[in-house]
Amino acid sequence: MYTIDLQSRTPIYEQLYKKVVELILKGELRSGDKLPSVRELAKSLGVNPNTVSKAFQLLERDKVIYSLAGRGSFVSDVTADSVKEKALADFDKAASEALKAGFARSELIERLGGGISGESNE
């Protein structure tokens, strides 16, 4: 479930962060679900525990998960909608920057048509 690409240019902590968000969006992780411990994840992925901690800290900062001392980390009461809202806000920001940089709307639409990777649930 928690797969990452060790060859990727994307930092491992960032991949983990995105993975958790993705799992929530896909409904595989639900509000209140317990996440594996830092130890379990670091061992199963073969990565540094500090890297896993870093991902967890950022997820906690963004209120995607919360942790209970001695019990572990759990998925917050984030609905898929609120995550989607954040994704849209990020998109709007990037699009507006691209427009400012001189791209035409049609160019951005074209880019959406082909150049962007990612799976849709539909």
Next chain:
Amino acid sequence: MIELKNVKMDFDDFSALNGVDLTIPEGTAFGLLGSNGAGKSTILRLLSGVYKQTAGEVLIDSEPVYDNVSVKNRVFFINDETVQFGNMTLNDMRKYYKGFYPKFSDETFDKLNGVIKLPEKKRLDKFSKGMKRQAIVITGLASGTDYLLLDEAFDGLDPTMRIIVKRMLVDAMLDRKLTAIISSHNLKEINEVCDTAALLHQGKLLFNRDLDSVKGSIQKVQAAFEGEVTEKDFEGLNVLHFERNQSIVYIIIKGEEETIRAELEKKNPKVLDMIPLTLEEVFIYEMEGMGYDYNGIR
């Protein structure tokens, strides 16, 4: 915490370390990178008290290392030369190290050898190279030290052993805040295991940063501009490499992605694509910048 303060190490007419300052906080897995002869092993030997530095200070938890047993029995050094006990058996070696490392765990040793199954009563000089390596690695992991130095120790291990070592490191880092220093040529391994890394070249430290920021520290840019551009147009940026193919330019620039992007946007590019370099590419360009030209050797 490990501290090297302006450390110099000279051997007769050769200077292995030329003023190295380095701090490694506890609980980190630290990667030491560099070409052969860069000074990686010298640093590890200083930290294990094998050598005494020519000048400067080598401190572990604020105490000098050389000739200091109370520090040295908290450090285990895994390297090929450690296996000098030809006429000993694995059990003899365990007893020897157990006498030196007060927190040595027989339980861990037995658990590990339960998986690896090295013969306990066979002389070590009858072991194959790989078995010797395994013997010293499991002894090191069982020694219960706060500091573990691995001198290219990952490089000679088979995939199963690598996974075992990685998992043991995770436990030790979480349970007793183990600090591991791993020297390696294998950037893939360093990338997975370490959180921080330093690059050494000819006895000097080129950088010492957390790995995520190392990866984003150099950008590969592909861009097209209105009219002709030359390398001179990018003088304000830290350009490591410039190449032009008709209207497309390929530039390697040192710096943060956002700063570079903002600077390039001012030139109204028709096309601008940026990708951060992988650790391996960063390594090659940093070394090239220091005059270590691998292109010269073909």
